[in-house]
Amino acid sequence: MSAPDQTAGEVPEREWPLWEVFVRPARGLSHVHAGSLHAADAQMAIGNARDLYTRRGEGVSIWVVRSADLVASSPDEKDELFDPAGDKVYRHPTFFTASEGVPGL
Amino acid sequence: MTTTPSAGSGTSVGTTDVAEYALRLGDDALVLAQRLGEWISRAPELEEDVALANIGLDLLGQARALLSYAGSLTGRTEDELAYFRSAEEFRAAHLMSLPRGDFAVTIARMLIVAAYQRELYARLAGSADETLAGVAGKAIKEVTYHFEHARDWTLRLGDGTDESHRRMQRALDGLWPYVAELFVSDEVEQRLVAAGVAVDSSTLRAGFDQAVDPILAEATLDVPQVPSVSGGGRRGNPGEHLGHLLAEMQSLARQFPGATW
Numbered sequence: 001m002s003a004p005d006q007t008a009g010e011v012p013e014r015e016w017p018l019w020e021v022f023v024r025p026a027r028g029l030s031h032v033h034a035g036s037l038h039a040a041d042a043q044m045a046i047g048n049a050r051d052l053y054t055r056r057g058e059g060v061s062i063w064v065v066r067s068a069d070l071v072a073s074s075p076d077e078k079d080e081l082f083d084p085a086g087d088k089v090y091r092h093p094t095f096f097t098a099s100e101g102v103p104g105l
Numbered sequence: 106m107t108t109t110p111s112a113g114s115g116t117s118v119g120t121t122d123v124a125e126y127a128l129r130l131g132d133d134a135l136v137l138a139q140r141l142g143e144w145i146s147r148a149p150e151l152e153e154d155v156a157l158a159n160i161g162l163d164l165l166g167q168a169r170a171l172l173s174y175a176g177s178l179t180g181r182t183e184d185e186l187a188y189f190r191s192a193e194e195f196r197a198a199h200l201m202s203l204p205r206g207d208f209a210v211t212i213a214r215m216l217i218v219a220a221y222q223r224e225l226y227a228r229l230a231g232s233a234d235e236t237l238a239g240v241a242g243k244a245i246k247e248v249t250y251h252f253e254h255a256r257d258w259t260l261r262l263g264d265g266t267d268e269s270h271r272r273m274q275r276a277l278d279g280l281w282p283y284v285a286e287l288f289v290s291d292e293v294e295q296r297l298v299a300a301g302v303a304v305d306s307s308t309l310r311a312g313f314d315q316a317v318d319p320i321l322a323e324a325t326l327d328v329p330q331v332p333s334v335s336g337g338g339r340r341g342n343p344g345e346h347l348g349h350l351l352a353e354m355q356s357l358a359r360q361f362p363g364a365t366w
Contacts (some may be wrong), residue, residue: 016150037152040261047254048152051159 018067019045021052023059031063039064115261118300122293123197123234124178126303130225130294131171131196135187136347139163149208157335158252160215160270163247170240173273188358192343192351199338200283201346206276209269213276219252221287224312225304233301252295256320260289261325274326277355281329286336 012055016038033052039045045064055061073081084092141161148154172183199220205211226248227239262269288310290298297303321328338344357364 038150039152042255047257048156050250051156052152055159 002083016040016044019064020067021045021049021072022065023049023053024061024063025059027060031061034058036066036067110346118302120178122285122297123237123291124175125299125304127171127175127178127237129196131175131186132195133218133222134164134171135168136195136201136350137214138162138168139350140201140203140214141211144211151303153263156209160251160254162330163244163251165186167240167244167247172238172298174240181250181323184358188355191195193341195338195343195347196341197343198281198283199336199340199344199346200286200287201338202344202350203280203283204346206279207215207272209262209276210279212255213273213280213340214264214333216255216259216320217280217284218288219317220313222248222308223252223316224309225306228304228309230304237302252316259312259320259326260324263321263326265280271323273324277321278329281331282334283336285333286338289336289339295336296364 017040019039019042020035020036021034023034024031034049037048037052038043039048042064046062049062049064053059124204138161141157141164144157144161144163145154148157166280168187170184172186176182176186200214203210203214212287223245226241226245230238230245234240251278259273264270277301288306290305290307294303294306
């Protein structure tokens with residue numbers, strides 16, 4: 001609760017917004033989350049991502065997305081989202097037994 | 106035509122000329138790399154801090170290749186050339202050693218130098234000297250990125266707030282007198298041009314203007330109309346700032362010769 005001043009309501013953003021960076025390490029692989037950074041806009045975010053996350057030749061493609069635009073699952077919902085999968089053994093390939101003598105399994 | 110490091114070559118493409126030419130290009134890169142390194146931990150944003158350091162390291166890599174080559178022709182190592190020459194023995198253009206100034210000065214200089222180097226290396230990649238051609242072929246991609254980085258910032262600052270516009274224009278006005286020196290050719294260079302080794306600097310200006318002028322226009326900045334300074338960095342007149350830069354850059358190597366870490 002800071003006291004209102006004469007510029008209240010039109011205070012410019014003092015920090016650049018946050019962006020999440022996804023880098024594809026090679027053709028045929030998926031983009032993987034590499035980290036986050038600050039940038040004024042998408043073009044600068046790509047440039048900064050290039051300098052921060054691909055300077056040693058790690059990538060062939062970069063995606064950036066505003067962190068504010070990401071929708072994430074809530075940690076509070078962890079139980080109902082993920083735990084039920086644990087006791088449904090038939091969802092796992094371990095339910096099947098491998099036939100003897102089948103090559104390549 | 107290739108050159109060999111044999112001493113006393115009396116051919117038209119003397120190794121002395123090639124070494125001198127490599128020193129000029131290498132010293133430009135080395136001195137500017139040192140100036141960019143001054144930004145580390147001081148840039149306006151962490152991300153830009155890393156970007157400036159990366160660009161400085163690109164230039165340092167070019168400098169190492171060029172100084173190593175110059176040294177191989179004259180019997181010296183890259184470290185001897187970098188750390189044990191006096192300011193008068195350096196061959197960098199004055200533009201490179203000017204103080205780093207504010208962020209606008211750094212961006213304006215990056216735009217100017219990258220535009221110049223891009224023209225230079227694109228042509229030098231076809232040099233008859235395989236080493237110079239190889240260095241240029243690798244560097245062209247690096248300086249193209251430097252150019253794009255500087256272009257983006259020039260547009261942001263020039264067409265940004267009143268204050269950023271004022272500073273960007275002030276930076277250009279201060280640097281522009283030093284631009285002409287980049288495009289001055291001389292006898293050493295002309296001998297190498299005749300042999301297909303070097304690029305005639307005076308022929309690079311048109312491409313430079315074509316690259317830079319539209320960016321300045323889009324950034325609502327004026328191309329400064331100012332007289333040029335005399336320069337002389339290529340001839341052993343180091344200007345007033347290089348000595349201070351070298352004092353810092355060379356102090357450790359001179360205090361502890363052969364130091365490694």
